[in-house]
């Protein structure tokens with residue numbers, strides 16, 4: 001068994017060692033850590049104090065060897081015969097994912113998807129309060145959606161600065177997405193979640209994640225077709241591809 005790395009506690013600043021560790025985590029493992037966090041939060045709500053790697057792996061839809069490997073990236077090895085302390089593991093994953101502070105979110109494009117995202121109650125509780133909404137449609141400007149009045153896109157720089165927006169969500173039609181992205185970047189937003197099916201060009205310091213539901217359906221189709229050709233995996237996971245939407 002590898003020697004445990006000293007644990008970082010809740011009150012600590014993000015120490016250089018933790019930052020170094022975060023840089024070394026593969027992208028796919030980061031996505032799975034977010035899934036473990038969701039599962040662990042559910043366990044905590046049910047009053048569970050400890051969880052074995054097998055239980056956590058099953059609940060997250062991965063195999064337990066992969067789970068242990070993922071948790072080793074954050075220096076969490078659990079205790080033989082006991083497993084992981086739920087509260088401690090939540091704290092460690094939140095620290096690595098940078099969730100120890102809130103990230104204010106702006107949604108741009110308040111159509112079908114933008115309305116749904118603005119109204120979704122699950123973001124604030126997970127540290128992502130939606131604090132600004134933008135559109136170009138005159139009929140929408142000033143109208144509150146989920147209690148937040150829609151601003152015109154022309155106001156994006158001022159509003160994003162005032163509300164300390166750190167994440168921009170693009171829910172516009174594809175032809176508008178690059179222009180919106182440029183405005184967000186000019187407004188100082190460095191993290192962008194893009195729902196429009198286009199590839200965005202951004203400077204190096206800006207992080208873009210793309211949610212493409214059509215790609216997810218195609219991946220599902222591939223796995224269904226592959227299962228039809230051979231036996232199903234024994235542990236319910238599909239080559240470590242965790243359940244739920246994957247962004248790229």
Ligand SMILES: NC(=O)c1ccc[n+]([C@@H]2O[C@H](COP(=O)([O-])OP(=O)(O)OC[C@H]3O[C@@H](n4cnc5c(N)ncnc54)[C@H](O)[C@@H]3O)[C@@H](O)[C@H]2O)c1
Nearest residue numbers: 109110111112113135136137153171172173174176195196
């Ligand atoms: N609706 C879905 O289920 C869904 C699912 C996945 C992805 N998407 C993608 O999300 C995007 C939005 O889809 P939708 O169905 O909500 O579209 P929609 O047409 O209902 O809404 C788009 C909104 O963007 C606004 N807009 C247009 N140009 C703008 C600009 N320059 N600045 C700010 N706002 C602008 C429009 O006024 C409109 O309110 C599309 O790219 C779509 O492909 C949609």
